[in-house]
Each structure stands twice: as structure tokens, then as C-alpha cells.
Amino acid sequence: MAGMIMKGAEVIAAMKEKILQDVTELKTQGIEPVINIIRVGARPDDLAYERGARKRMESVGIRMDVTELPEDISQKDFADAFRSVNDNPDVHGIMLFRPLPPTLDEEEIAGMINPIKDVDCMSPVNIAKVFGGDSDGHAPCTAEAVMEMLDFYGIELSGKRVTVVGRSMVVGKPLAMMLLKKNATVTMCHTRTKDLPGACRQAEVIAAAAGRAGMITADMVSEGAVVADVGINVNEAGKLCGDVDFSGVSKKAAAISPVPGGVGGVTTSVLAAHVVRAAQILAK
Numbered sequence: 001m002a003g004m005i006m007k008g009a010e011v012i013a014a015m016k017e018k019i020l021q022d023v024t025e026l027k028t029q030g031i032e033p034v035i036n037i038i039r040v041g042a043r044p045d046d047l048a049y050e051r052g053a054r055k056r057m058e059s060v061g062i063r064m065d066v067t068e069l070p071e072d073i074s075q076k077d078f079a080d081a082f083r084s085v086n087d088n089p090d091v092h093g094i095m096l097f098r099p100l101p102p103t104l105d106e107e108e109i110a111g112m113i114n115p116i117k118d119v120d121c122m123s124p125v126n127i128a129k130v131f132g133g134d135s136d137g138h139a140p141c142t143a144e145a146v147m148e149m150l151d152f153y154g155i156e157l158s159g160k161r162v163t164v165v166g167r168s169m170v171v172g173k174p175l176a177m178m179l180l181k182k183n184a185t186v187t188m189c190h191t192r193t194k195d196l197p198g199a200c201r202q203a204e205v206i207a208a209a210a211g212r213a214g215m216i217t218a219d220m221v222s223e224g225a226v227v228a229d230v231g232i233n234v235n236e237a238g239k240l241c242g243d244v245d246f247s248g249v250s251k252k253a254a255a256i257s258p259v260p261g262g263v264g265g266v267t268t269s270v271l272a273a274h275v276v277r278a279a280q281i282l283a284k
């Protein structure tokens with residue numbers, strides 16, 4: 001039996017009301033919330049995110065500026081450019097697209113970003129908060145988007161077996177911590193996992209964030225499982241596709257999120273909510 005499709009649009013619509021309300025409130029105080037996106041080069045998945053973010057920010061009245069830097073920029077020029085955005089009092093949220101070109105050092109930037117402006121969790125301060133279960137920092141937007149989606153569709157997590165595929169610092173690891181906070185029993189899988197199909201089959205909820213197109217196939221999913229596809233792969237044709245084989249898995253899953261049209265769009269709504277929160281904190 002085909003299950004429910006967890007559409008990003010419904011989650012986005014629900015989140016939009018609150019964000020709009022908060023933006024209006026800020027504007028009556030004379031504050032225009034601003035996000036500055038820092039992009040080095042022009043990777044296709046960065047551009048996909050940038051397009052999505054622009055659309056979302058426009059729809060809620062947040063100004064979005066992009067600091068575009070050349071791929072061959074020196075570390076010093078990069079750090080200088082970053083510092084000027086970080087120090088600009090008109091900027092409330094900063095997001096640096098990652099991964100950076102291998103010639104650049106992310107650590108230096110992570111150590112200098114103002115944690116309040118760090119809307120996608122690169123500062124060690126915010127990372128520590130996510131791992132410590134303290135929700136007053138900014139969690140990584142994509143990990144939080146998965147939680148928003150599961151929450152919106154009423155997916156109970158307490159006591160459930162949840163398998164997270166992928167251990168990145170932007171999705172897998174922080175997501176596991178957020179799921180743990182909701183009392184899920186979390187299994188983390190990665191490239192060295194011996195029996196990935198088995199670990200997925202025992203799961204009541206699967207979050208696929210490995211970054212390999214179509215790697216979660218129907219034989220790996222139990223009948224009635226909930227599947228959140230966090231994959232943002234760009235195929236040869238330049239099209240966005242997920243980590244889950246949607247046509248096969250959707251026949252077995254009780255609920256599944258598509259790509260595009262799933263978690264990715266919610267990520268930009270979470271980003272908008274973080275910019276609003278940053279602006280509120282900075283206004284105090």
C-alpha cells in the first residue's frame with residue numbers, strides 16, 4: 001500500500017505564519033531582518049540552496065544579500081571578507097556554504113563567527129549546544145528541518161527505533177542528537193556499516209542523509225516505516241534527487257518525503273526562522 005507523502009509545502013505554510021508575524025513585529029521596531037549568504041565559487045548544490053533561500057526570504061520579508069567570492073581566493077582575503085560581514089551591524093544572520101574549496105580553512109571562520117549570527121551552526125558554541133541538548137543556540141537548518149517535518153506530520157519518536165544514514169556535521173550527527181532528545185533509540189550508519197540493509201530494515205523511522213542518490217532501496221525498508229529523505233544530490237542532468245529510491249520505497253513506507261519538494265524546502269524555512277531569532281536577540 002502506498003503511504004502518505006510528507007510534503008515540504010505543508011510544513012512551510014505552517015511555519016510561514018509565525019515567521020511573518022515575527023518579521024512584522026521587527027519591522028515595527030524599525031529593524032529589517034537581513035541574512036548574508038557567503039558563497040565561494042558556484043557549486044550546483046550551493047546554487048540550488050541559494051535559489052530556494054531567496055524565494056523563501058522574499059516570501060517572508062527578510063532581506064537576503066549574497067557575498068560572492070572567487071574559488072581561488074586566499075585564506076587571508078577570505079577571512080577579511082568574512083570578518084566584514086560578521087562585524088556589520090545590519091547583518092543578523094550569516095550562512096557560509098559548505099564544503100569550502102580544499103584550499104580554504106573552515107576552522108578559522110568557525111572560531112570567529114558571532115554565535116548569534118551563526119544561523120546554520122558552524123560555531124563550536126552552537127555545536128556544543130546542539131550536542132548538549134540546549135535549544136537556545138542555532139541547530140543546523142537541515143537537521144532541524146527533518147525534526148520539523150516529522151513533528152508536523154505527527155510522527156511519534158519517543159522509544160522508536162530510528163536509523164540515521166550519514167554522519168556529517170551538518171545533518172547526520174546533529175540530527176541523531178535531536179532525535180535522542182525526543183527519546184528515540186538512534187542507530188547511526190555510515191560508509192563502514194557492515195549491514196546497512198539490516199540496520200535500515202529494523203528501523204521504524206529512517207533518515208537518509210548519506211549523499212548518495214537512490215541508495216535506500218525498497219528491500220532495505222520495512223513495511224510501514226517512515227522515511228525522511230535528506231539527500232540533496234545533483235545528477236548528471238543537473239537535477240536534484242534524493243538518497244531514497246522514491247518509486248520503490250513509497251510502496252512500502254507509511255510516510256515518505258520526496259526530493260525535491262520535501263525536507264530541502266523546509267530547510268530554508270528553518271533558516272528564515274533562525275534569522276528572525278538572531279535579529280530578535282541582537283535587538284535586545
Ligand SMILES: Nc1nc(=O)c2c([nH]1)NC[C@@H]1CN(c3ccc(C(=O)N[C@@H](CCC(=O)O)C(=O)O)cc3)C=[N+]21
Pocket residue numbers: 008045046048049051052053095096097098099120141142170232240259260261262263264265267268
Ligand atoms: N552550510 C551549509 N549548509 C547547508 O545546508 C548546505 C550548504 N552549506 N551547502 C549546499 C547544500 C545544499 N543544500 C540545499 C538545501 C535546500 C535545497 C532546496 O531548497 N531544495 C528545494 C529545491 C530547490 C531548487 O532546486 O530550486 C527542494 O528540495 O524542494 C537545496 C539544497 C543545503 N546545503
